[in-house]
Structures are given as structure tokens and as C-alpha cells.
Amino acid sequence: MKVTWEVDDGYVGGSRPHTTNIDELDIEDCEDIDEAMEMVRDMIQEDYDQKINWFITKEEEIKNKIADILENKKDEEEDEVDFGLPNGIYCPECNEEEDLIFRYSYANGDEYFCQNCKNTFTF
Numbered sequence: 661m662k663v664t665w666e667v668d669d670g671y672v673g674g675s676r677p678h679t680t681n682i683d684e685l686d687i688e689d690c691e692d693i694d695e696a697m698e699m700v701r702d703m704i705q706e707d708y709d710q711k712i713n714w715f716i717t718k719e720e721e722i723k724n725k726i727a728d729i730l731e732n733k734k735d736e737e738e739d740e741v742d743f744g745l746p747n748g749i750y751c752p753e754c755n756e757e758e759d760l761i762f763r764y765s766y767a768n769g770d771e772y773f774c775q776n777c778k779n780t781f782t783f
């Protein structure tokens with residue numbers, strides 16, 4: 661018995677009928693219609709798994725685009741400017757270097773606030 665089935669992939673016009681041959685002896689072994697239909701569906705699923713495949717259209721093009729995106733990202737990362745504090749500034753109170761916040765720029769130097777000891781100093 662030939663059973664015709666189609667793939668519903670959500671795209672208009674994409675579907676085309678496929679057929680699976682079901683041995684009538686297998687149907688005779690079934691108790692009722694429900695059991696037979698379950699077997700038919702199982703055999704179609706098996707057929708589907710073996711025959712239906714997807715692949716990427718123009719995979720080389722996609723690979724090149726991905727390479728470009730990753731390359732651009734790398735370039736951007738290299739171009740990133742470090743807006744952090746200049747190295748070598750320490751809090752005169754507690755010697756802390758990491759927890760300093762830049763506050764103001766004055767003629768005689770820059771004012772920093774130390775989050776560690778809450779000290780404000782000019783460097």
C-alpha cells in the first residue's frame with residue numbers, strides 16, 4: 661500500500677509529495693485502525709529521517725561572511741581605547757591603586773577619590 665505524505669516546513673510552495681510503501685502484511689498484524697495508523701506514521705517518520713535533509717545554501721559565502729564579522733570584531737577590540745586611570749597613581753593614605761576614581765582636573769593636578777579609605781587627594 662502506497663501512502664503519500666508531504667513536508668510542512670512553513671514555507672509557501674515548498675512542499676512536494678513523498679511516498680512510503682507500507683507492507684499490507686504489517687497492516688494485517690494490527691488490531692485496529694488506530695494501531696495501524698500509528699505504525700504508518702512510524703514508518704513515514706523513519707522514511708522522513710532517512711530522506712529529508714537540510715543544508716546551507718552557499719555555505720562558503722556564509723563562512724566568508726562569518727570570517728569578516730569575526731575579523732571586524734577583532735579589529736574593533738584592538739582599536740578600543742583604554743579610558744582607565746593612568747598607571748602609577750596610588751592613594752597617599754592607604755597605597756591603593758585599583759579603587760581610585762578621577763574627580764576633577766585642576767591647574768595643579770588631578771583630584772582623585774579613594775574608594776578604599778574615602779580619601780580625596782590631588783596628584
Ligand SMILES: [Zn+2]
Pocket residue numbers: 751752753754755756774775776777778779
Ligand atoms: Zn586610600
